[in-house]
Amino acid sequence: MANSKLRFLVVDDFSTMRRIVRNLLKELGYANVDEAEDGAAAFAMLEREPYDFVISDWNMPNLDGLGLLRRIRESERLKHLPVLMVTAEAKKENILAAAQAGASGYIVKPFTAATLGEKVGKILDKMPQGAR
Amino acid sequence: MSARAVGLGRGDAEPALYQRIGRIVRELHESLRELGRERLLEEAAQAIPDAGERLAWVARMTEQAAGRVLAAVEIAAPLQEALHAEAAALQARWEREAPGVRPELAADTRRFLATAAAHGAATRDQLREIMMAQDFQDLTGQVIARILGLVRRLETELVQLLLEAMPPGQRRPAPQRFLDGPVVHAHGRSDVLASQKQVDELLESLGF
Numbered sequence: 583m584a585n586s587k588l589r590f591l592v593v594d595d596f597s598t599m600r601r602i603v604r605n606l607l608k609e610l611g612y613a614n615v616d617e618a619e620d621g622a623a624a625f626a627m628l629e630r631e632p633y634d635f636v637i638s639d640w641n642m643p644n645l646d647g648l649g650l651l652r653r654i655r656e657s658e659r660l661k662h663l664p665v666l667m668v669t670a671e672a673k674k675e676n677i678l679a680a681a682q683a684g685a686s687g688y689i690v691k692p693f694t695a696a697t698l699g700e701k702v703g704k705i706l707d708k709m710p711q712g713a714r
Numbered sequence: 715m716s717a718r719a720v721g722l723g724r725g726d727a728e729p730a731l732y733q734r735i736g737r738i739v740r741e742l743h744e745s746l747r748e749l750g751r752e753r754l755l756e757e758a759a760q761a762i763p764d765a766g767e768r769l770a771w772v773a774r775m776t777e778q779a780a781g782r783v784l785a786a787v788e789i790a791a792p793l794q795e796a797l798h799a800e801a802a803a804l805q806a807r808w809e810r811e812a813p814g815v816r817p818e819l820a821a822d823t824r825r826f827l828a829t830a831a832a833h834g835a836a837t838r839d840q841l842r843e844i845m846m847a848q849d850f851q852d853l854t855g856q857v858i859a860r861i862l863g864l865v866r867r868l869e870t871e872l873v874q875l876l877l878e879a880m881p882p883g884q885r886r887p888a889p890q891r892f893l894d895g896p897v898v899h900a901h902g903r904s905d906v907l908a909s910q911k912q913v914d915e916l917l918e919s920l921g922f
Contacts, residue, residue: 596852598780605788605845641856670853692849695842 588706589632590615593624593650594639594668599691603637603668606698621645625653628660635702640669640676648683655684664705668693739875762869766862773858780851787845794841798834801827 590612594600600617607615616633618624622644624636636654640647647667654660664686669676672690680688686708687701805827812820907913 594852596777596855598777598784598848598855599852601781601784602845602849605784605791606842609842670856691853692846695846 586611586613588612588614588634590635590637591618591624591627591633592616592637593618593621593642593647595619595642596639599639599668603698606695607637607702609695610699610702612702621647621650621653624650628654628663633663635705636663636665637668637702638665640667640671640680648680651680651683651685664709666701666705668698762865762872766865766869769858769862769865773855773862776851776854780848783848784845787841791838791841791845794834794837798831798838801830801834805831 590607592600592603592607592615594603594617597619600619604615604617607613616627618627620642621638624638625645627633628636636650638647638650645653647669651665651667654663654665665684666687666689667680667685668689668691670691671677677688686705689697689701805824808820808824808827907916
């Protein structure tokens with residue numbers, strides 16, 4: 583069973599999608615979920631409080647998902663944080679750019695509950711033991 | 715649109731290009747004069763913002779609808795989950811303890827509990843499917859936002875161009891249509907009713 587103590591941050595400018603992801607995480611056994619509506623708000627939250635996992639959209643106002651990912655990877659404290667991109671951007675160059683910037687996974691919208699569960703599980707399996 | 719926005723940027727081509735654009739604008743101007751420009755200008759000035767507002771309204775309505783569906787699913791899912799869990803647990807007990815009394819009733823009860831547990835699981839899957847289908851709101855919303863941006867740019871450029879071609883004295887608000895479709899912007903309008911309550915109150919005040 584999932585480690586329900588893990589704390590997730592879901593970043594998307596559409597409340598509908600944040601809510602869908604939050605509900606899916608709850609089904610997977612992760613009830614500790616916060617939401618941010620763009621990359622800038624998300625990064626501020628990441629700087630303030632400890633999180634274990636970030637699920638982020640790409641195309642958002644202020645700071646987009648790729649910008650958020652880069653800031654996380656540049657930060658000494660946050661650089662090991664798993665970041666799963668969930669986005670409608672489906673071009674090969676997008677996926678390559680996200681991978682090069684250090685994305686832990688990439689899901690193209692629309693996606694299924696099974697896909698999210700699988701990607702989250704795969705990323706958590708690779709996390710070093712002891713990271714809660 | 716400014717000449718710079720045309721964006722050709724090749725020195726030699728520009729004078730000819732400007733001349734052509736100038737000619738097109740003059741022709742447009744003449745055509746407007748001949749066709750009864752005030753009507754055309756009013757329509758253009760009205761139609762583009764109207765189209766944009768309708769599109770924004772579509773985005774808002776779909777977001778609200780998706781929100782209602784998600785709220786309903788969030789209420790129903792735990793109820794369904796509880797039914798499923800309880801039926802499954804009770805079924806397991808009936809299988810294990812198999813009370814010797816009234817074997818037919820016991821068999822029917824076991825069968826029902828098995829069905830309830832299975833249907834509970836199936837309904838939970840369908841609820842998840844209903845929830846996942848709401849992702850259309852994000853996807854269509856992104857497309858609508860993009861088109862809205864384009865419509866607003868067009869509006870600024872085109873309306874500006876048209877207004878420049880029109881003497882100020884001739885500018886009048888366009889008439890409202892009688893059948894105007896769903897109200898996109900009730901705020902600030904005194905001619906529309908914002909709720910069923912207001913509709914009922916109006917009818918009541920007229921003696922219906």
